[in-house]
Amino acid sequence: MSNKRIGGDFNSLFDDNNMEESEGLRTLRLSEIEPNKGQPRKVFDKEAMEQLAESIRVNGVLQPLLVRPLSTGNYQIVAGERRWRAAKIAGLAEVPVVVRDDLSDEQVMQVALIENLQRENLNPIEEAQGYKELIEKYNMTQDQLSKALGKARSSIANSLGLLTLPVGVRDLLADGKLSAGHCKALKMIKDPALMTEIAVRAADGELSVRSIEAIAKREAKSEEEQTMIKPRMAYYTEVEMSLTEALGTKVKICEGKKTNTLQIAFEDKDQLEGILRLMAVK
Incomplete structure (x- = not known):
């Protein structure tokens, strides 16, 4: 050519x-x-x-x-x-x-x-x-x-x-039911299904561009918080399971606002001493 x-x-x-x-x-x-x-x-x-x-x-x-x-x-x-x-x-x-x-x-x-x-x-x-x-x-x-x-x-x-943009959103834009401003705000939403749902509401006149931006920011913040929490919780669960198996008793990690605690369950003095020996604590 x-x-x-x-x-x-x-x-x-x-x-x-x-x-x-x-x-x-x-x-x-x-x-x-x-x-x-x-x-x-x-x-x-x-x-x-x-x-x-x-x-x-x-x-x-x-x-x-x-x-x-x-x-x-x-x-x-x-x-x-x-x-x-x-x-x-x-x-x-x-x-x-x-x-x-x-x-x-x-x-x-x-x-x-x-x-x-x-x-x-x-x-x-x-x-x-x-x-x-x-x-x-x-x-x-x-x-x-x-x-x-x-x-x-x-x-x-x-x-x-x-x-x-998802097909449904593109169709609404092509039909003149959404503006370029709407779509710019919609692109801030990562979930295609949610984006399409919000787009339909905007096309029906329920949501302004600013409303979509506010929703997108809330979704982004929520996603960021979940990203930060999920790996940490998965790690804590893994530690709890490992310690429970190693010590032969239930172990739980409790999260607090400023500090976290490690709870080890025991029934009596003998079990406690056994746990301490396993932990190499004299």
């Missing part, structure tokens, strides 16, 4: 002046244009599409679509599927396009992904998946994405982190 990337040349593909001066600028019938099956955006908001269609009815398609020729004689959309769909809704028969026959399949996918990430209101999960695909499939780094999209590298890193 070619390592050639759109990278810094991406913005030039969509520069209005370049498009107007391009030899590839022409008008095509909507029936001659096909959407890209690899389009990263799977859902198009109906209300937003109606608004764009109304704008197109009044003003026309202000920015040409970017397309490439197919062997069938039709043209495939590289960037601008929303405009194409909205033009159909608006009842247009044709739209302005810029034809590029020098784009490889890899570049087409890169442009489609980057154009969506830069220009469309993808939900947070679609956005994160777009970053992930560009990184994994096209070997782009977070720094390269940052430059191509004009976004801070930390923003891209935080977005990618959303993909580590």
Whole structure:
């Protein structure tokens, strides 16, 4: 696979002046244009599409679509599927396009992904998946994405982190029932089941971001305390069992707030002396 990337040349593909001066600028019938099956955006908001269609009815398609020729004689959309769909809704028969026959399949996918990430209101999960695909499939780094999209590298890193959330939480975020702030707080909760439970409550409006943060802090503190206590209790139990077997009587370690005590049970003087001998105490 070619390592050639759109990278810094991406913005030039969509520069209005370049498009107007391009030899590839022409008008095509909507029936001659096909959407890209690899389009990263799977859902198009109906209300937003109606608004764009109304704008197109009044003003026309202000920015040409970017397309490439197919062997069938039709043209495939590289960037601008929303405009194409909205033009159909608006009842247009044709739209302005810029034809590029020098784009490889890899570049087409890169442009489609980057154009969506830069220009469309993808939900947070679609956005994160777009970053992930560009990184994994096209070997782009977070720094390269940052430059191509004009976004801070930390923003891209935080977005990618959303993909580590449990599926149920990701679905709520994708549906717009949770905010990025909710998810940032939820990531503080280590238990996936608890995280999902809290996410559902937050989506229902029961918990604010601050409430989730408070729950996460309580859980973290409780987990830390348990981590400190469990190894010590296990050690004490092991010592009790060893001494009980060695001394032939019940031995118990009692924990106090400041000091701990070791209790050794005995029935009479003879048993006590036997215990002392075993302990090498004269």
